[in-house]
Amino acid sequence: MEITDDFIAAYQANYGVGESTQQTEQQSASTTQQSQQQQKKAKKDLKPGEKRKANEPEWFDVDEGKNTNVYVSGLPTDITDEEFQEMMQKCGIIMEDTETGRPKFKLYRDQEGQLKGDARCCYLKKESVDLALQILDNYELRGHTIHVEPAKFQLKGTYNPALKKKKKKQKKQKNMQERLLDWRPERKEPLRPKNERVMIIRNMFHPKDFEEDPLxxxxxxxxxxxxxxxxxxxxxxxIFDRHPDGVASVAFKEAEMADAALAALNNRWFGGRQLNVALWDGVTDYQIQETDREREERLKKWEEFLDQGADIKKGETTETKTSKTTTAGSSSTSGESDRGKTEG
Known part of the structure; x- marks a missing residue:
């Protein structure tokens, strides 16, 4: 298609680009160019080590693509934080404050501390802002029609470079955002120490019980x-078989399970002994190391126990063979007697 003067005129008529618009754009471009030149000149005029002067306080707009804040007005003056949070959460996840961990919204108050009926809410994602404008704008809340719009900000006081967000804080905020968007449920930290999952039982046995029968x-x-x-x-x-108090320990998966077992087993009788049950303090070691002499005696008794068991088994085998021989002899004699009777 050939671009002619008639085509340009028709294009400007359809899209509202007239001479005034062109002049405005030219003036804007000229102003921007002059501003840039002034900044360059001011930068050149700075002496070595001299810092640029701070900008004057002014209104400013956050980039629409990054602004996740909405301004809400027309709220009931008796609204609570919980009610406001519940309403705003219908449109998305609310940002959390990196310092306090609380949802990032604010109900504005007057000098006397009374609610003014307006608030600000910061969402995690820009899409939540668009949804809030569609759903909550002109929304009826307890007889009040609320209004929702993108929030605008004003720079308070002079610019202070020291208040600029540091990389550490930005990284912390990024980690918080990732956690909020994570689909996995939050892992609950154990409220009780792990040692309270272990139950200690005393007076279950006497070490001499195992000398007679290790099994x-x-x-x-x-x-x-x-x-x-x-x-x-x-x-x-x-089982701490060498402990003089007859100690045993039981480790449960949860501390509440150990509590239930303790309540049921404490002061209960077992094998003629009254049990003493408590939770482990996490420090006491009930394992008693044996000396070389004690170890030799234990191994000697264990060998005697095995030999005794082997002798008993051998005796049972001999008795079985004898019994079978006797049975066979009786059967043979009975057979001969029966044959004699038959021949007679």
Whole structure:
């Protein structure tokens, strides 16, 4: 298509670009150019080490693509923070303050501390602003028609470079935004120390009980685990077989499970002994190390126990063979007697 004077005139008529508009644009461009030249000149006139003077206080507009703040007016003067937050959350996630961790909104008050009926809310995403303008503008709230619009700001006082956001704060704000947008639920920190998940039981046994039969240790461990599983998930059972107080420990998955087991088992009788149950203090070590002599004696007794078991098994085998031989002999004699009777 050929661009002629008639085409340009038709284009300007349709899109409102007339001579006045062109003149305005030319004046604006000229003003901008002059401003840039003045800034360059002022920069050249600065002496070494001299800083540029601060700008005067003025109104300014945040970039529309980055402004996530909305200004709300027409609110009831008795509105609460919770009610305002609940209403604004319908349009998106509200930004959190990096210092306090609280939602970033403000209900404006007068000098006497009374609510004025307007507020500001900062969203996490720009899309929430557009949604708030569509949904909440002219919204009826308890008989009040509220109005929502993009928030505007004014620079208060003189410009202070020291108040400029530092990289650390910006990084902290970025991490907060990522956490708010994360789909995974927040992990609750344990309110109680881990040692309170472990229950300590005293007077369950006497160390001499295992000298007579070492397998008793496994029986006690199995019985204790079976009983404690009634109160929750048991992760570990330890029997301190050398402790003179007959100590055992049970580790649960949660501290509340240990509380329930403690309430049920404390002062209860087990094998003729009254149990003393408490939560572990996280410090006391109930493991008692044995000396070399004690270890030799324990191994010697264990060998005697195994030999005794082998002798018993051997004796049972001999008795079985003898019984089978006797049975076979009796059967043979009975057969001969029966044949004699038949021949007779």
């Amino acid at each position: 008793v240790l496994n029986e006690i461990s199995d019985d204790l685990k079976s009983e404690c599983e009634k109160f929750g998930i048991v992760k570990k059972v330890l």
